[in-house]
Amino acid sequence: MACEAFRINPVSRMATRERQALHDEDMTEPIRREFNPWRLCVAPMMDWTDRHCRYLHRLLSRRTRLYTEMVSTGALLHGDVPRHLRFNAEEHPLALQLGGNEPADLAACAKLGEQWGYDEINLNCGCPSERVQRGAFGACLMAEPRGVAEGVKAMRDAVAIDVTVKHRIGIDRTESYEFVRDFVGTVAEAGCRTFIVHARNAWLQGLSPKENRELPPLRYEFVHRLKRDFPTLSIVLNGGLRTDEQIEQQLAFVDGVMIGREAYHDPWRLSQWDAVFFGAEPLVGDRDEVEARMVDYMQRMAGEGVPWSHVARHMLGLRNGLPGARRWRQVWSDHRLKGQPPVLVSRAAAGSRLSVEV
Ligand SMILES: Cc1cc2nc3c(=O)[nH]c(=O)nc-3n(C[C@H](O)[C@H](O)[C@H](O)COP(=O)(O)O)c2cc1C
Numbered sequence: 302m303a304c305e306a307f308r309i310n311p312v313s314r315m316a317t318r319e320r321q322a323l324h325d326e327d328m329t330e331p332i333r334r335e336f337n338p339w340r341l342c343v344a345p346m347m348d349w350t351d352r353h354c355r356y357l358h359r360l361l362s363r364r365t366r367l368y369t370e371m372v373s374t375g376a377l378l379h380g381d382v383p384r385h386l387r388f389n390a391e392e393h394p395l396a397l398q399l400g401g402n403e404p405a406d407l408a409a410c411a412k413l414g415e416q417w418g419y420d421e422i423n424l425n426c427g428c429p430s431e432r433v434q435r436g437a438f439g440a441c442l443m444a445e446p447r448g449v450a451e452g453v454k455a456m457r458d459a460v461a462i463d464v465t466v467k468h469r470i471g472i473d474r475t476e477s478y479e480f481v482r483d484f485v486g487t488v489a490e491a492g493c494r495t496f497i498v499h500a501r502n503a504w505l506q507g508l509s510p511k512e513n514r515e516l517p518p519l520r521y522e523f524v525h526r527l528k529r530d531f532p533t534l535s536i537v538l539n540g541g542l543r544t545d546e547q548i549e550q551q552l553a554f555v556d557g558v559m560i561g562r563e564a565y566h567d568p569w570r571l572s573q574w575d576a577v578f579f580g581a582e583p584l585v586g587d588r589d590e591v592e593a594r595m596v597d598y599m600q601r602m603a604g605e606g607v608p609w610s611h612v613a614r615h616m617l618g619l620r621n622g623l624p625g626a627r628r629w630r631q632v633w634s635d636h637r638l639k640g641q642p643p644v645l646v647s648r649a650a651a652g653s654r655l656s657v658e659v
Contacts, residue, residue, distance in 0.1 A: 337556040338394065338463075339495055339537045341548070341578050342366040343571075344561030345398040345423070345467070352388045353602070354615035358564070359391050360594055361571035364579045366394050371425045373436065374401030377410045386417045396421035398467070400428065402438045402448060404455035411456040411464065422456055424449070426468035429503035429513045440503035443472050446484045450491035457492045465495040467539070467559075470523045471502040478523050485527055485534070495535040497559055498524045514540075514562075525554040545570075545577055552578070566618045588619055592647060599643040609643040610636070625654030 343350065343358055345368035350358075355367045372385045377399075388395060397414040399422060401407050411422040426449060428439030442449050449466065456464045466488055470481045485496055501517040508516060519541050528536040538551050539559035551558050564571060569588060575581040585591055595616055599609040613633045620626040632638070632650035641649075 336364075336579060337535055339366060339465075339497070339535050339557035339559075340364075340552070341574055342368065342497070342537065342557060342559040343564045344368060344539060344559045345370055345396075345425070346561055346565060347371055349565050349615070351615075352392065353598075353607075353612040354565070355392045355395065356389050356598055356612075357568060357591070357595060357615050358571055359389075360591055361568060361585060362574045363584050364575050364581065365571060366396065366421075367392055368396045368423060369398050369419075371398045371400045371428060372410075373438070374399060374403065374406040374410045375436070377413060378406060382413065386413065386419075388417075388419075393418075394420045396423045396463075396465070398423040398425055400425045400433060400436070400438050402436075402442060402445075402452065404451045407452045408455040408459040412459045415460040415462050419462065421463040421465055422460060423465045423467055423497070424452060424456070426466055427499050427503060428510070429505055429508065430510045434505060440469055440472055441505060443468055443480075443484055443503075446487035449484075450488050453488055453493045454491040463495060464493060465497060466493050467497040467499065469499050469501060469503045470520055473502065473505055475502065478526060481523060482527065482530060485531060489531060489534055494533075495537065496527070497537040497539055498527065500524050500538060500540040521551065521554075528555050545573070548578070565615075567621050568616065568618055569621070588623075591619060592616070592650075596643045596647045603643075608639060609646065610634075610639060613643070613646075620654070625656075628653040628656075 341364065343365055347370045350368060350370055358365065358367055369388075377385055386397070397419040399407060399410050399414070401410065407424070414422050425439055426442045430439065433439035434441050453464055453466065468481075468484065471477070481498070488496070500519050500521050500523060503513055504517055521538060524536060524538045535556040537557040537559055538555045539561065542548055542551065542558055542560050543563050548558050548560070572583055572585055572591075576583045595612065599612045602612055603609065617630045617633060620629050629650045632646065632653050638646050638649070
């Protein structure tokens with residue numbers, strides 16, 4: 302196997318120790334056990350939820366489950382494995398999302414994910430992009446529930462960690478609940494216990510992926526029905542959730558919710574989630590503390606040759622809604638400052654923000 306050389310991930314060994322520590326800490330917090338592990342998740346988002354973004358999200362919430370961007374089996378089996386799989390030990394609990402359709406390839410990649418220390422392998426059955434359709438995976442797999450079941454079985458046979466599926470409620474103009482019910486039923490028979498359901502169809506012709514996240518109507522009632530029909534499965538609802546009130550409402554019907562765009566554009570929202578949805582202490586006091594820790598992280602990443610702008614782009618929404626937020630954001634996205642150390646950029650950003658406030 303091309304990726305054999307990368308079988309042992311130093312991060313994953315560190316991660317195991319860290320996870321043990323977190324686990325021990327959790328033992329002193331009985332509330333932890335009451336919650337479904339998928340109660341609150343940040344969605345996999347291509348080009349957005351890379352390891353730097355996830356580092357930020359983890360600074361803000363200890364308990365929210367995080368997902369990688371989708372990685373195709375081809376990219377893993379024939380490409381640069383560390384580039385796709387490395388992550389920071391702090392990011393757990395963390396799922397690797399795979400895109401693919403060949404059971405043997407999925408199994409090999411799931412194994413790789415497990416060896417690198419991921420907590421879950423998630424199969425993408427919801428992406429409608431043309432590129433993904435050409436590769437015959439993503440949303441079009443919903444037309445082949447038996448094929449998905451085979452893929453899931455192969456992955457489950459290969460790894461001990463959770464194997465989950467993220468999917469839509471239908472493809473094209475299928476409007477029947479029975480379509481998604483039968484999909485879930487068939488895949489559950491292969492041993493999948495957790496389904497993350499983006500509560501709208503994927504229209505496979507004529508829409509961009511962006512339009513496919515907006516135009517097909519949301520039907521939360523289909524997801525609620527799935528939970529009623531499959532009470533022993535974990536059913537996680539995704540799509541269009543914006544406020545904590547909406548999250549709370551949905552948690553009355555399903556085991557968990559997954560938030561995508563809102564979490565990315567307004568990351569400070571995550572800072573309240575441990576308290577609001579898990580009854581735990583918030584991790585951070587204020588945005589300045591988060592920014593300071595991100596600056597430390599940028600300095601650490603500079604040692605790996607990562608420019609600070611690759612990290613900073615994910616935190617541009619951190620001060621949304623506050624006076625001076627626009628000026629602060631402009632400084633952090635100013636390419637002329639690229640040669641400066643991040644600590645100086647942070648100072649300049651604070652200066653511009655405070656000059657607006659007074
Ligand atoms: C920029 C972007 C990239 C996305 N990439 C992926 C992806 O790689 N895998 C996936 O399953 N979904 C992907 N999605 C879909 C999200 O995971 C989620 O299902 C969708 O945005 C609906 O949730 P939301 O309304 O809370 O944003 C992406 C969404 C966005 C905005």
